[in-house]
Amino acid sequence: MGSIQLKQVQKKFGETEVIPPLDLTIEDGEFVVFVGPSGCGKSTLLRLIAGLEETTSGTIEIDGGDATAVPPSKRGLAMVFQSYALYPHMSVRKNIAFPLRMAKMSQTEQNERIEAAASALNLTDYLDRRPGQLSGGQRQRVAIGRAIVREPSAFLFDEPLSNLDAALRVGMRMEISELHKKLATTMVYVTHDQVEAMTMADKIVVLQAGVIEQVGSPLELYHTPRNLFVAGFIGSPKMNLIAGSEAEKLGAHTIGVRPEHIDVSKTEGQWKGTVGVAEHLGSDTFIHIHGIEGCDPLTVRAAGDVDVKYGDTVYLTPNAALIHKFGPDGLRMS
Amino acid sequence: MSNRKLPRLLQTPAVLLLLIWMLVPLGLTLYFSFIRYVLNSLRKPEWTTPSISNWRGFGNYEYVLNSKDFILAIQNSLFIVCSILFLTVILGILIAVLINKAFAGRGIVRVLLISPFFVMPAVNAVLWINMILDPVLGLQGLGVQGLNGLIASLQSAPGVGWFFSLWPQFEPISFRASQTSAYAVIIMVTWQWTPFAVLIFMTSLQSEDEQCKEAAILDGAGAWSQFRFLTLPHLGRPIAIVVMIQAIFHLSLYAEIEIVSRGNGNKNLPYLIGEFANNNIGAASATGIFAVILANIVAIFLLRMVGKTLME
Ligand SMILES: Nc1ncnc2c1ncn2[C@@H]1O[C@H](COP(=O)(O)OP(=O)(O)OP(=O)(O)O)[C@@H](O)[C@H]1O
Ligand SMILES: [Mg+2]
Numbered sequence: 001m002g003s004i005q006l007k008q009v010q011k012k013f014g015e016t017e018v019i020p021p022l023d024l025t026i027e028d029g030e031f032v033v034f035v036g037p038s039g040c041g042k043s044t045l046l047r048l049i050a051g052l053e054e055t056t057s058g059t060i061e062i063d064g065g066d067a068t069a070v071p072p073s074k075r076g077l078a079m080v081f082q083s084y085a086l087y088p089h090m091s092v093r094k095n096i097a098f099p100l101r102m103a104k105m106s107q108t109e110q111n112e113r114i115e116a117a118a119s120a121l122n123l124t125d126y127l128d129r130r131p132g133q134l135s136g137g138q139r140q141r142v143a144i145g146r147a148i149v150r151e152p153s154a155f156l157f158d159e160p161l162s163n164l165d166a167a168l169r170v171g172m173r174m175e176i177s178e179l180h181k182k183l184a185t186t187m188v189y190v191t192h193d194q195v196e197a198m199t200m201a202d203k204i205v206v207l208q209a210g211v212i213e214q215v216g217s218p219l220e221l222y223h224t225p226r227n228l229f230v231a232g233f234i235g236s237p238k239m240n241l242i243a244g245s246e247a248e249k250l251g252a253h254t255i256g257v258r259p260e261h262i263d264v265s266k267t268e269g270q271w272k273g274t275v276g277v278a279e280h281l282g283s284d285t286f287i288h289i290h291g292i293e294g295c296d297p298l299t300v301r302a303a304g305d306v307d308v309k310y311g312d313t314v315y316l317t318p319n320a321a322l323i324h325k326f327g328p329d330g331l332r333m334s
Numbered sequence: 335m336s337n338r339k340l341p342r343l344l345q346t347p348a349v350l351l352l353l354i355w356m357l358v359p360l361g362l363t364l365y366f367s368f369i370r371y372v373l374n375s376l377r378k379p380e381w382t383t384p385s386i387s388n389w390r391g392f393g394n395y396e397y398v399l400n401s402k403d404f405i406l407a408i409q410n411s412l413f414i415v416c417s418i419l420f421l422t423v424i425l426g427i428l429i430a431v432l433i434n435k436a437f438a439g440r441g442i443v444r445v446l447l448i449s450p451f452f453v454m455p456a457v458n459a460v461l462w463i464n465m466i467l468d469p470v471l472g473l474q475g476l477g478v479q480g481l482n483g484l485i486a487s488l489q490s491a492p493g494v495g496w497f498f499s500l501w502p503q504f505e506p507i508s509f510r511a512s513q514t515s516a517y518a519v520i521i522m523v524t525w526q527w528t529p530f531a532v533l534i535f536m537t538s539l540q541s542e543d544e545q546c547k548e549a550a551i552l553d554g555a556g557a558w559s560q561f562r563f564l565t566l567p568h569l570g571r572p573i574a575i576v577v578m579i580q581a582i583f584h585l586s587l588y589a590e591i592e593i594v595s596r597g598n599g600n601k602n603l604p605y606l607i608g609e610f611a612n613n614n615i616g617a618a619s620a621t622g623i624f625a626v627i628l629a630n631i632v633a634i635f636l637l638r639m640v641g642k643t644l645m646e
Pocket of ligand 1: 013018036037038039040041042043044045192
C-alpha cells in the first residue's frame, strides 16, 4: 500500500507562492521522480507529502485517506535526506534502530530487522561505528537502512546522491533501483540530475517554478515533450531548439532536434556550419557547430569517433521524422 | 637553522613566561607548606622569615588535617560547588531550550537573561543577602510577613476561617545562620552563573542540525525523545565545558562567603586559607596544596561523569 494523491495542493511562504495549486497522483509501487531546476520547489513538494511543511490549501491523500492534517510520524512514510541526517551521537546500529525504538518494538524483532537491513545494504561490518567514521556512500546506505527497517508505505528521497562522487553515484543509483524492484514499495525521488531521472523512474514529474510541466514515463518525455521547457530539460546533451526561418519552413515557431538525430557529412547536407569544439568520448563524439541560423552553437552527437576538428566545414541533415515542432506559445504542435 | 627551529625559538619567551607564571607560585606554596613560617611571633621570631632551617616536614599538613574546620571546609566546598553545578546546568538547559524557539521580544529577553553575569560577585552577595533573603527587611521577610497577615485575616473570614486556623504561623528563614548560609551562597551564585550556562548552551543549540530533527520527527520521536536522544547528546560537550569552568571558579568562592556569614559554619577551602593566612603562612600553604588536589579530583571526576552519561 502506498498510493499518494495531491489535490489542488498549494504552498505559500508568507506572500510568495512557491507551489501554485497542483494535482498529482502517485500509484502504489511506482518509482516517481521529481526533476526540475534548482529552486523550482521539488524539496518543498516532497516535504509537503512528508508532512514537514503544512499545505496552504488543498488535500493530500495517502492510501485513499485524507492525510493533510496527519502528523508526519503517523503518515507511514520514510524520508532520506540529502545531508543523510544521521544521528551523530549514535552508532550505526542505534541509528537504524531508532525508528523501531520509537515504535516500542521488541528487542528481538528490532535485532532481526536490523540484521536484515544491514546485510541487504552491506553494512554488517560497520554496525558499531559512528556516522562520523563512515564514507559518504556508507552514510547514505545507513540513511536508507534507517528508512527501510520501518517498512514504510512509501519512501521519499531528497537528492540522496548529490553529495557523492560520480562513480559512487552510479553504483548507488543501481542499488536504489534494485531496492525498489525487491521491495516494490512506492518511492518518490527528487533530483535535478536528469540522467538519474531517466534511468530510475517509472514516471517523471518535470517541475518549473512549482508548476508541473509534464508527467510521463521517461521515454514519453523523451519522444513527445509537451513544451519547450521539457524538450530542453530532458535528454543529454540538450535538444537543439531552432527558431526563425528554418522553423517557419516547417510551419512552426520553434523546432527541436535532438543531437543524436542529426547526420554529419563533410560533403553534402541540408545545413552548412563550422565545427567549434569537438568532444571525443570514444563511443560518441559531441560536435558543437556554429553558423547555423537560429541556434548557436548547435550540438550534434555522432556515434563512434568522427574525424572532425576545429574550423572544419560540415553539412548537417536532421532526421525529418524526429523533428519536434512547437508553436509560438511554446507548446508542442501535434 | 631548520624551518622548525625558528618558530620554536620564537615561542620560547612566551612559554617560559607562562611556566614561570605557573611554577613560581606553585613552587613557593609547596616550599612554604613544608616550613614553619608565620607573620608574627614573639616567642619564635626566627619563624617570621621563610628559611629552610625552619623545616617542618609534613607538620603543616598534619596541623591542617587535625584542625577542626578542615573536614567541614572540604565537605562544604564540595557541597556548594556540586549544588551550583547541578542547578546551573539544569536551569541553563531549560532556559536555553525555551528561548531557542522564536518568539516576539526574544532579543530583549536574551539580553536581560545575560545581565546577572555582569554583576560583581560582592555586589551580588550584598544585594541578595540584604535585599532579598533578609528575614526582616528583604523580599523574603516581607513576603512571609504578608503571607502571615493574609492568613490571619482569612482566619476570621466566615466559612473558610476554620480551615485557615489550622495553618501555622510561617517563620522567615535567616540565611546568615550557620545551618543555612551555604544555601544562601548557592542561591546567589546559581542566579549569577545560570546566564553563563544559558549563553553556552544557546550557541550550541543553534548549531544543532535541523534535518536530524526532521528525520527524528518522521521516525516517530516526540518532543521528549528528540530532546533526550538528540539535543542532550548534542549538548554533551558544552555541558562538560560549563561544568569544568564553573568547578574551577566556584572552588575558589570567597566574597559571597565572607559577606553572607563571615565563614560562620560555612567555610570552604579558600576561606580556610584566608583565615590561616592571617598569621600562619605555612598552614595556609598546606591548605592551598590540598585545594589544588581537590580541584583536580573534582575536575577529573565530573568530566568522567558527564562524558559517560551523555555521550553513551
Ligand atoms: N522556509 C522557506 N521560507 C521561504 N521560502 C522558502 C522556504 N523554503 C523554500 N523556500 C523557497 O521555495 C522555493 C523552492 O525551494 P525548494 O527547496 O523546494 O527548491 P528545490 O527545487 O528543492 O531546489 P534545489 O534543487 O536547489 O534543492 C525556493 O525559491 C526557496 O527560496
Ligand atoms: Mg531541494
